[in-house]
Amino acid sequence: MSEPLRRDSSNRILAALTDEDYARLAPYLERVSLDSGLTLHQIERPVDYIYFPETMLVSLLNMMSDGSTIEVGIVGKDGIAGISPLLGSERALMQTIVQIPGEALRVRTPLLREEFNRGGELQAVLLRYTRSLMAQVAQRAVCNSLHTIEQRLARWLLMSRALADSDELPLTQEFIAHMLGTRRAGISQAASMLQDAGLISYTRGHINILEPEELERAACECYQVVKNQSESMSKEVVGGA
Numbered sequence: 001m002s003e004p005l006r007r008d009s010s011n012r013i014l015a016a017l018t019d020e021d022y023a024r025l026a027p028y029l030e031r032v033s034l035d036s037g038l039t040l041h042q043i044e045r046p047v048d049y050i051y052f053p054e055t056m057l058v059s060l061l062n063m064m065s066d067g068s069t070i071e072v073g074i075v076g077k078d079g080i081a082g083i084s085p086l087l088g089s090e091r092a093l094m095q096t097i098v099q100i101p102g103e104a105l106r107v108r109t110p111l112l113r114e115e116f117n118r119g120g121e122l123q124a125v126l127l128r129y130t131r132s133l134m135a136q137v138a139q140r141a142v143c144n145s146l147h148t149i150e151q152r153l154a155r156w157l158l159m160s161r162a163l164a165d166s167d168e169l170p171l172t173q174e175f176i177a178h179m180l181g182t183r184r185a186g187i188s189q190a191a192s193m194l195q196d197a198g199l200i201s202y203t204r205g206h207i208n209i210l211e212p213e214e215l216e217r218a219a220c221e222c223y224q225v226v227k228n229q230s231e232s233m234s235k236e237v238v239g240g241a
């Protein structure tokens with residue numbers, strides 16, 4: 001008789017694996033604690049490690065030719081960071097940086113790719129996640145071009161809150177401006193409006209979400225769309241559909 005497996009990770013991809021798939025992967029998982037702003041993957045550079053975030057949040061960034069970046073997605077405990085090697089590309093398609101510091105489990109890319117290529121539950125779970133990530137990125141494209149900075153800031157704070165499981169987010173306005181591809185003055189104005197309305201409070205380096213339900217009303221529809229997609233994927237994973 002083998003011992004029961006210890007599933008001590010909050011990452012939902014790992015939690016959705018069969019005991020057999022998890023047991024094969026477990027010896028190669030390494031827990032790391034990563035600081036805000038750290039670059040995990042550079043565009044067009046090899047992906048050495050794939051990360052399963054736990055408390056850490058990661059921004060997926062697209063880069064313009066002048067070096068400016070804009071966020072096209074967020075990954076937390078719902079997914080993995082560094083998916084391109086599983087989809088046939090040796091190199092990173094997007095830049096990934098740590099948005100909120102915290103813990104993750106990481107595995108060397110060739111090991112996870114080998115497991116992925118066996119087929120089975122790991123592949124099925126990761127393909128479902130990829131579908132949900134594509135939906136998030138597609139929604140973000142619409143959001144970035146159609147919705148106001150206030151709406152986008154509210155949406156972004158709600159998404160980060162849901163993935164970080166916390167009303168207090170260690171984020172500077174400069175960092176948020178960078179993520180949303182806008183000028184810092186625009187973010188300051190939007191944050192002031194949300195603070196004046198009593199929905200958030202901010203001090204240097206920290207944003208507190210005071211009224212999440214009110215903040216949902218201030219956000220564009222994108223928050224609810226992405227949330228629904230992510231929840232329906234989680235149900236599929238749990239239900240094994």
Ligand SMILES: [Zn+2]
Pocket residue numbers: 142143144147151152155220221222223
């Ligand atoms: Zn939007």
